[in-house]
Amino acid sequence: MFENILGQKKVKKIISSQIISGKTAHAYIFMGGEGVGKRLTAVEFAKIMNCTVNDFTEKMYIDACGECISCRKIAKNIHPDIHFIDFTRQAELENDDLEKQKTLRIETIRYMQKKVSTKIYEGKWKFFIIEPAEKMNTAAANSLLKTLEEPPENTIIILIARHKETIPQTVISRTQIMFFQPLENTEISSWLGLNYSMSDEEVQNIAELSGGSVENAKRLADGKSKKDEFSLWLKLKTQSFYISEILELSKNIARKGSALECIEAMTAEAEKDFKREPRAVALALDLLTFSKTLLLKNVNAQTVLDNLFFGLLDLKKNPGSVVE
Ligand SMILES: [Zn+2]
Incomplete structure (x- = not known):
């Protein structure tokens, strides 16, 4: 729904009034930074036109x-x-890896043109969403230009781009540009509040660091929860636990299937400590290595973690003892 897209009031208003007056453009460029709602808006646009x-002619507010x-x-x-002309589609067409796609090529635009010329299947409007449009190479852009010069009926082409520096002026001049602004801190904060459980202070911090991008906020928030989960070494070293808490912890990690990742992260942190205090950490490192070996031999992850955590806590109490 348009109303569920954060911010971008101006863009939503322009598109709404164009739809109401029946004066949508044949082609648009949705331009702005990462994670500000360009693709979501394009998809909602397609939904409204095909709902x-x-x-919507009867309404003031459109959705x-x-x-x-x-x-x-x-x-x-x-x-x-509704067609997405992007790296995922290109990789699929060429039977290639997604990570290897660095430019949008002419073959992909030709694929799009084939779809442009076929009849509409079941909707009222065909949509082509090209992303990232700034990564079209020259041949692809020139090929697209031909379609823009003879705009097909009941078809809307949306180029999604972070900037227009690499898009030929001939292409730009045949589109209507919609500028997507970075989101407000308050918009990012409310989104974080809905999607993550963290303190108000953390929400504020991340909102400020996000630069108005939901993508950035998401990365920061995910990174934070991952860090919380994997800085177990420090937690075990500095906090005290009830037995039930340790059992719960092992169960959760084992259930998520991240036991190995968890042990490796703890080992990395322990190795850092080892440089400063080798005597205190050597036995803990042995225990971590032993636990990893057990995991790789497919011993039950929860059991391995239980033994590891209790072993590490024992070591904390009696630094000289070895726990098998
Ligand atoms: Zn509908």
């Missing part, structure tokens, strides 16, 4: 119903008239 329930078959197919990315 089978809403009669898709979100419930009809068309809305649901678009949300699931299985609508036959």
Whole structure:
């Protein structure tokens, strides 16, 4: 729903009034930084134009119903008239790895053009969402230009780009540019509040560091929760625990299947400590190595972690003793 997209009031307002007056453009560039809602807005735009329930000419406020078959197919990315022309599609077409896609090539634009020329399957409007448009190479951009010069009926092409420096002026001049602004701190904060459980102070910190991008905020918030989970070495070293807490901890890590990652992260932290206080940490390192060996031999992860955590806590109490 448009109203669920953070910020971007101006863009949403312009698109809404164009839809109401029946004056949408044939092609747009949605331009702005990462994680500010460009792709989401494009998808909502496609939903509104194809929604089978809403009669938006009657309304001041515009949105898709979100419930009809068309809305649901678009949300699931299985609508036959909504096409994403991006690195995922290109990798699929060329049977290549996604990570290897660095530019959008002419073959991919030609694939799009084939889809442009076929009839509409079930929607009212065909959408082509090209991303990242700034990564089209010259041949691809020139090829796209031909489609923009003879805009097909009931078709909307949206180029999603972070900047327009590498997009030829001939292409730009045949599109309408929509500028997406960085999100406000308050918008990022409220999003974080809905999606993560963290203190107000942490929410504020991340919102300030995010630079107005939900993507950045998400990375920071995920990174933080990962760090919390994997700085167990420090936790075990400095805090005291009830037996039930340790059992719960092992159970959770084992259930998530991250026992090995967890042990490796603890080993890395222990190795740092080892440089400063080798005598105190040597036995703990032995225990970590032993636990890793057991895991690799497929011993039950929860059992391995239970023994490891209790062993480390014992070592803390009696630094000289060896726990097998
Ligand atoms: Zn609908």
